[in-house]
Amino acid sequence: PYQVEVLFVLCTLLGGRRKVDAQILLGRLGLVSLMDDMFERLGWASTRTQNEDSGTSSANAPNEGDGYGETASAIFGFSNPNQDQDDNAEEEHTGIHGPGCECNPESALRVQYLRLLHNFCDRDCDNYYGRRLLLGPSERSFIFSDECNPSSVGRSLSGRKGLLSKIIIAYKCEPDDSPYKFWLASCTESYLRGSSHKEQWFAAQSSGLLDYLVDDLLDDRLHCAGSLQTAFDLLGELCKGNVSSLT
Numbered sequence: 001p002y003q004v005e006v007l008f009v010l011c012t013l014l015g016g017r018r019k020v021d022a023q024i025l026l027g028r029l030g031l032v033s034l035m036d037d038m039f040e041r042l043g044w045a046s047t048r049t050q051n052e053d054s055g056t057s058s059a060n061a062p063n064e065g066d067g068y069g070e071t072a073s074a075i076f077g078f079s080n081p082n083q084d085q086d087d088n089a090e091e092e093h094t095g096i097h098g099p100g101c102e103c104n105p106e107s108a109l110r111v112q113y114l115r116l117l118h119n120f121c122d123r124d125c126d127n128y129y130g131r132r133l134l135l136g137p138s139e140r141s142f143i144f145s146d147e148c149n150p151s152s153v154g155r156s157l158s159g160r161k162g163l164l165s166k167i168i169i170a171y172k173c174e175p176d177d178s179p180y181k182f183w184l185a186s187c188t189e190s191y192l193r194g195s196s197h198k199e200q201w202f203a204a205q206s207s208g209l210l211d212y213l214v215d216d217l218l219d220d221r222l223h224c225a226g227s228l229q230t231a232f233d234l235l236g237e238l239c240k241g242n243v244s245s246l247t
Contacts, residue, residue, distance in 0.1 A: 003109055004105075004108055004112050007112040007116050008112055010031075010116055011116040011119050013026075014026070014116065014120055014122075015119050019122075020123070023120060023123070023130050024130065026120065027120075027129075027130040027133060031120065032120070032130075032133040032134060032163060033133075035113070035117060035163065036162075036163045038113065039113075039163060039166055039167075042106075042109070044110075044170045044173070044174075044180070107179060107180075111179065111180065111183060114180065114183035114184060114186070114187055115183065117163075117187045118183065118190045119190075121134070121187065121191045121193075122193070123193070123194060131190075131191050131195070132199075134162050134167075135164055136159055136160045136161055136162035136165070137159060137160075138159030139159075139165070139202065139206075140162075142202075143198045143199060144198065164188070164203065165206065165207050167184055167187050168188055168209050169207055170184055171185055171188060171209075172207070172208065172209070172212045176223060177224050181227070181230070182230055185233070185234050188234060188237075189234050189237050191203070192237035192240075193237060197241075197242045197244070200237075200238055200240075201242075204238045204246075209234075209238070213231050213238075216231050217231055217235070
């Protein structure tokens with residue numbers, strides 16, 4: 001019952017004056033492994049659904065016929081994703097912050113989870129090994145091998161996907177108006193900040209992030225406030241000092 005509070009305390013420790021010590025300690029204690037398991041239990045595929053009663057929807061919003069549920073289930077390791085719902089229809093419209101609020105205890109938990117992950121990855125210097133714990137074993141071995149280059153990094157790798165890949169895929173699947181899209185992008189951005197060229201190549205190509213960002217930015221639809229800035233910031237981290245990421 002106190003998951004949000006525990007995540008908040010850890011997030012505060014990772015944002016304090018001794019955040020480097022906290023990052024090292026929590027990394028050794030297996031924080032990333034726990035967050036990887038927790039990510040799958042949070043059920044990101046069911047957080048946003050298309051409103052069937054309205055005649056409009058976001059251009060990026062998933063629907064029942066596009067295989068979104070099946071894809072997310074295969075990626076995140078859960079089956080039959082259940083939509084967050086309230087038994088009381090009136091409470092769905094009022095929300096915990098008043099009329100029009102779409103927040104609920106589950107959304108608060110997801111946002112605090114993403115804030116914690118962002119603070120764990122955020123570092124003001126290069127060569128921070130802790131962030132590489134977000135890579136799966138096969139991903140880590142490939143990225144730091146001699147065969148990793150811009151032309152080969154997009155190939156499919158065997159083995160379990162790391163938390164970084166899951167974050168990127170969840171970001172791509174979320175609709176523009178999702179309350180989680182910004183934080184998913186921020187987590188990816190904090191990982192990429194100060195990362196190596198090979199890690200930039202991997203993030204850009206392996207999960208299709210580069211293609212998604214380019215298509216999103218060139219789309220002539222009406223974007224939600226801040227979504228373009230988020231996409232540009234993420235694109236900037238992908239190619240910072242490494243123009244080959246764009247090839």
